[in-house]
Amino acid sequence: MYHSRFTKSHYEAGLKYGKILAKNNINLPNKIKISKERENFAKKCIPIYKKIFPEIIEEIKGISEALNIDYKSICYFLFSMYAFTFENKCSALAFKTDNEIILAKNSDFLIDIEKYSDSTYYKLNNSYSFIGNTTAFIEMEDGINDKGLSCALTFVYPTKINYGLNAGMIIRYILEKCSTLKEALIFLKEIPISSSQNIIIADKNGSIALIESNCDKLEIIENEYVFTSNHFESETMKKYNTNLNDDIYSHERYNTLKEALKNYKHDLEFIKNLMSGKYGFLCQYNRKTSDIDTIWSSIYSLKEKSIYRSEGNPSRKKYIKDNRLIFDY
16 A cells, blocks of 8 residues: 655645656556546536636646646546446444544455555645545545544445536545534535445544435435445435445445444444454455455544554454544644
8 A cells, every 4th residue: 555645735746646657657548548428427527626626626737747648638537436437345434432433444446456555645735634545546535634524435336427526536525625524514515426425424523424425315314323335225315226236245244334333332442343354244355256355444533533544454454553644633
């Protein structure tokens, strides 16, 4: 897992990242061809990003300058992600007790992508500093910022899409621009959303929510603990679930989270054991017969102001404390 670090302006961060990509001969449009359908979809999303998140456009322009390509070709690839790609399989949860506020996520993805995953530190102008983990370049999949706001996404196979911000860019924006769950929910209610996803958010005050969402609807579940995998569970959102065979164990992983959270004391050691598969199936993929595995596991302890990450499958790799982020609360 890489440990990138980006500072100063969004453009300068993009320029630095583009130079890293160029050095490693990773040119997104050349390496990963996208369909004309994806390109046309992303074209309609560009004006939305320019209005809602113009800084990310500047970051993409920095990347494109370093790679000597048109910035729009990178937009086509990134802005259509999650609406047209279906490989992400994840489990996430959050809870609070008198002693703990914790959010955790297992990121299950293609084994071939494992070596490209990145745990990134961002400290950009006019933004909150944050640690974010990703397989999707400048988009984020889980993380925590210096104000004690943590969030994570789990992908849901889309049965409907529309022009807007996708899951990875939503997480990126929340980490950069929001300091509380309330602020994040205001943002989510105002923006057009392109993809289908579950998002869990927890803040330092102990406010916790699961948001099931797609381009049509947004269902918010606030509770002392929430959990999710790769399908919708609320009555409002169930109609948007795919009828494809659940070959990614989404329901089995969901039931593991449900039973463990119901039956065991909620603390840091419990979370490490749960995410490591000690209470049921969560990360026990067979790498010999499957092309996916848990490629990292994140635990964010908001009262303790601590980040723990297993850089690999937590049933085999230990959690290590990450001390890069200086908290501001």
